[in-house]
Amino acid sequence: MEPVSVQVQGEGEDGPDIKPQNNIVKIELPDGSISINLMPSAQPKKPTDDDFDENLALSLDSGTLGSVGSELHRLIKEDDMSRTEWLQQYVEGLSLLGTKIESPKSNASDGSTAVEGQSTVRHPLLLESVVRFQANSRGELLPARGPVKVRNDGLDSDNIDTQALALQTDFNHYLTVTASEYYPDTERMFFSLGFGGTAFKKVYHCPIRRRPVSEFVDAKDVIVSDAETSLNNAQRITHAIHMSPSTLKRLQLLGVYRNVALGEPQPAAKNVVDLKIENMQGVVPMSSGQMDGKPRPIWECYCELDLPGYEHTEKGEKTGLRLPYRVTLDKTSEQILEIRRWWKKDDASCLRRQVFVDYTFVPGFGFYGLGLLHLLGNTTMALTAGVRLSIDNGMFSNFPGFLYAKQAGRQLTNEFRIAPGSGMPIETGGQAIQNMVMPLPYRGVDPSFLSLLQMVEANGQRLGGVADTNVGEGNSEAPVGTTIALIEQQSKVMSAVHKRMHASQGREFQLLKELFKEHPESFWKDNAYPTGSWTPETLVQALNNVNLVPFADPNIPSQTARIQKAMALKQLQSASPTLYDAKAVDMRILNMFGIEDAEALFNKQPPGPQGDPSAMMTAQAKMIDAQSKAAEVKVRALDAAADAQNRAADRESKEKIAMYQLAREIAVHPESAAQAEEFIKPEAEKLKSDTQSNPSPLGIG
Secondary structure, three states: OOOEEEOOOOOOOOOOEEEHHHOEEEEEOOOOOEEEEEOOOOOOOOOOOOOOOOOHHHOOOHHHHHHHHHHHHHHHHHHHHOOHHHHHHHHHHHHHOOOOOOOOOOOHHHOOOOOOOOOOOOOOHHHHHHHHHHHHHHHHHOOOOOOEEEEOOOOOOHHHHHHHHHHHHHHHHHHHHHOOOHHHHHHHHHHHHHHHOEEEEEEEEEOOOOEEEEEEEOHHHEEOOOOOOOOOOOOOEEEEEEEOHHHHHHHHHOOOOOOOOOOOOOOOOOOHHHHHHHHHHOOOOOOOOOOOOOOEEEEEEEEEEOOOOOOOEEOOEEOOOOEEEEEEEEOOOOOEEEEEEOOOOOOOOOOOOOOEEEEEOEOOOOOOOEOHHHHHHHHHHHHHHHHHHHHHHHHHHHOOOEEEOHHHOOOOOOOOOOOOOOOOOOOOOOOOHHHHEEEOOOOOOOHHHHHHHHHHHHHHHHHHOOOOOOOOOOOOOOOHHHHHHHHHHHOHHHHHHHHHHHHHHHHHHHHHHHHHHHOOHHHHOOOOOOOOOOOHHHHHHHHHHOEEEEOOOOOOOOHHHHHHHHHHHHHHHHHOOOOOOHHHHHHHHHHHOOOOOHHHHOOOOOOOOOOOHHHHHHHHHHHHHHHHHHHHHHHHHHHHHHHHHHHHHHHHHHHHHHHHHHHHHHHHOHHHHHHHHHHHHHHHHHHHHHHHHOOOOOOOO
């Protein structure tokens, strides 16, 4: 439709009244007449500081909007078709979870069982792995005190440290109290991540809540071509939103979307994943001819465009470079609701701003990652078949089928189900009943088959990270390092996944940090008792001074590994007490266990050497040295006493020998007794004098 201009006589002196949202230009002339221009051609202007964030769809003509909307609609549908096989595999994996209760089938026509009454139970390996992964992720990445801590990479002063501590406290308050949806929403993301291998967080400033939010977006609602390899380099990223009419109207009234008529919405064409989830939950959507109140399908596309009038230029020349935009359009009517520049105002390179954060379980071949569905899907199917076979074997062994001869006569029924203690007559035509009826040769469960199932289950548990580590068996005095090595070997896959999640959560906090710089008042406006005295300037300064990182340790994927690490640290301190500060070691262990106010658990020791651990160890060493010297003196005294005693005993022995020799001489020569007495008396006096002059140290002599 060409622009229609109605000119009324007269020349205007005042400026025109332009209403771009209605595509009307109204000019009042001096004589009271007016000039009205309906649907004028757009005259876009270059971005300035005032209109950089404006909705460009209000300034573009209908022809440009129609061509952009039709082209994007076609490209987004192609992107959605490229992931059809991935969606179908996702649906098949949902059945393996076994969350829907299924009764044994009464006939074989439903296709899920081959024999009437066959078991429909499913092995819980996949479900157990996903639930345990969700629980471990919840405990590590979402602690009760808050998921964020600050890290100072360069600046160091008491003022900055105090400011950083206040920032950490209030940021955690924001994510746990103000944004109360953050924790439960992130838990849902962990389940989807563990199952499908890819999950997304969308970090943006919500115009309705008027604050930054970080919301989980299911992978089925993020439309990206499977030919892409990463989120950062994707040519188009489309968020499929099922928006309620009231939310859509609020956004139009706030000026976020164009206030245009969209017509009656068509019934939403749900993808196979949505239909499967409804079936698992037992939800039966009611069809109605009225679409009032039904969500509208909205596509929010982050893409690159070369809009007429807003082309990229260098030195006044158009370069043909496509610039990043956020384009929101109604899927049913293909009406464009908004087009906004999606790069930072001061970015001369016009690089696309990041909105989505991708969490990847295991990187795969294409855009989507590999989850426990892909790692354990076939194993779960094999175990499910084995468990069903074992149950069916037991059922047929207890309620065996049989064959009977046709010539046995006409029977009242061909189904023989006999209750315990009951009987049923059968026509045999006069023949022996054992000749007319033959039980089918059902076999019981073979032990080797059960061993095979156990081996397959053990392999799946090890890969899925749900195997129990027998750390309590074996030698109780085994080194702690050996136990840690066993646990690390057991959890290598989950440890790598935890590191990737840690990096993704760090990127999520960085995007929130950038949004708070742009909207600082939203950081403290819902906090009645903020720790810091925040102003827009002080908050931006604090955010620039420090980095926000996850509180979780990227090297510890579970509480078990944390406990083993603490045990190893305590063992090292016990083995070398002089090398480690015992109190500091215990403080770190208590903090690792999450014990709050650990300082209050220690005894209050008086100042001085008694309270100083190093002084206490020095005094103890001196005491040990003094005791060692005293013991050495005592040993020397005992040695001297023993030597003196030995010398006295030697002299006494020599004296006795001399007396025996003298007695023998007197007995042989009696005449020499007088001479002997004269000789012995002075020798005895001399011996007595020597003994008195050299007494024994112990009083022996």
